[in-house]
Amino acid sequence: MQNKLSDIKHLSIQDLRQVISNLGEPAYRARQIHQWLFSHRAATFEEMTTISLELRNKLADRFRIGFPILADCQQDVNADDPSPTVKMLLELDDNEKIETVLIPSENRMTACISSQVGCPLQCRFCASGQAGFKRNLTADEIIDQVFTLNDFIRTRSESKEITNIVFMGMGEPLLNFDNVKESIDTLSDQSYKFNLPQRKITISTVGIIPGINELASSGLKTKLAVSLHSASQKIRESLMPVAREFSLTQLRKTLSEYTSQTGEPVTLVYMLLKGINDSVEDARLLVKFSRSFLCKINLIDYNSIINMEFKSVLNETKDMFIQHILDAGIHVTVRKSYGASINAACGQLAAKGVKKAENHNNL
Numbered sequence: 001m002q003n004k005l006s007d008i009k010h011l012s013i014q015d016l017r018q019v020i021s022n023l024g025e026p027a028y029r030a031r032q033i034h035q036w037l038f039s040h041r042a043a044t045f046e047e048m049t050t051i052s053l054e055l056r057n058k059l060a061d062r063f064r065i066g067f068p069i070l071a072d073c074q075q076d077v078n079a080d081d082p083s084p085t086v087k088m089l090l091e092l093d094d095n096e097k098i099e100t101v102l103i104p105s106e107n108r109m110t111a112c113i114s115s116q117v118g119c120p121l122q123c124r125f126c127a128s129g130q131a132g133f134k135r136n137l138t139a140d141e142i143i144d145q146v147f148t149l150n151d152f153i154r155t156r157s158e159s160k161e162i163t164n165i166v167f168m169g170m171g172e173p174l175l176n177f178d179n180v181k182e183s184i185d186t187l188s189d190q191s192y193k194f195n196l197p198q199r200k201i202t203i204s205t206v207g208i209i210p211g212i213n214e215l216a217s218s219g220l221k222t223k224l225a226v227s228l229h230s231a232s233q234k235i236r237e238s239l240m241p242v243a244r245e246f247s248l249t250q251l252r253k254t255l256s257e258y259t260s261q262t263g264e265p266v267t268l269v270y271m272l273l274k275g276i277n278d279s280v281e282d283a284r285l286l287v288k289f290s291r292s293f294l295c296k297i298n299l300i301d302y303n304s305i306i307n308m309e310f311k312s313v314l315n316e317t318k319d320m321f322i323q324h325i326l327d328a329g330i331h332v333t334v335r336k337s338y339g340a341s342i343n344a345a346c347g348q349l350a351a352k353g354v355k356k357a358e359n360h361n362n363l
């Protein structure tokens, strides 16, 4: 069996420094190699012309440079939009698959990216949770999602590129904080060819309290979104098992401290589910929860998945909910359900991939 070299891109910057030190090279070489990998996006060691031939040969003997493979790409063909939502399924070097989504809008090109293969948290409405957890993504696997989407945009338009990143794909980013942070440090490095201001990057969590505290003291200037989905402890627990570990009372206190420490508002994401969290009482509880810290509310439609038990709400219900929030003087936005025809919600394309594989195995 051929011995597959390990991928140098999977090394953290600290590990890369250690490798360079072990090879007897000065520490600044690690930074140079990192730049070749993530700024110039070198595909071979020969391209790294600022590095001695001897070192390039040593690296090539020990490592390879890997890239994800595009396993599937679906566009939202039913939308009238000339720039439809695009969902990609990327295959990693251990054959695991992750999804990444491009969401174009009037002034933005948003990359919705994954942080884990699957997810351990098993929210009832989510395909990633249903598919189970495989592993954390490495920083480069997170970064390559953005690069892949950027390459795709360039095939359509030379002048456009990713303007925003949201960690709202598969996985809970605050359960993979070190790699998520390293990917953000690279994606926002102003000396690299592709770089975004950190304020254009949003980390979305279900409310992992230690992770929110870590984020608050990390020095990152990213935005924070919290998937609330109910301000009733009982309903939230029934939707999101993680709510049993991190209660709404604890979450409110943590978000209050987060906004005081960072001076930044939190976006509370609330997915309206017919007959579950869409009553007047639910709206009242949401307003009460939101009053104690700096926040805005983002209401989203549920994007139904085949065989899933939830349904999206009627427009009248949504209007009532919005009015209740507005009457309380809280900022609210309503997000349309992107890419319904391609199942563009967290985990849905990957879940289809899993289903395909299972069906295949059953043949």
Ligand code: SF4
Pocket (backbone or CB within 6 Å): 118, 119, 120, 121, 122, 123, 126, 127, 128, 129, 130, 169, 170, 171, 172, 206, 346, 347
């Ligand atoms: S909604 Fe997010 S946290 Fe919940 S199971 Fe899905 S990926 Fe995990």
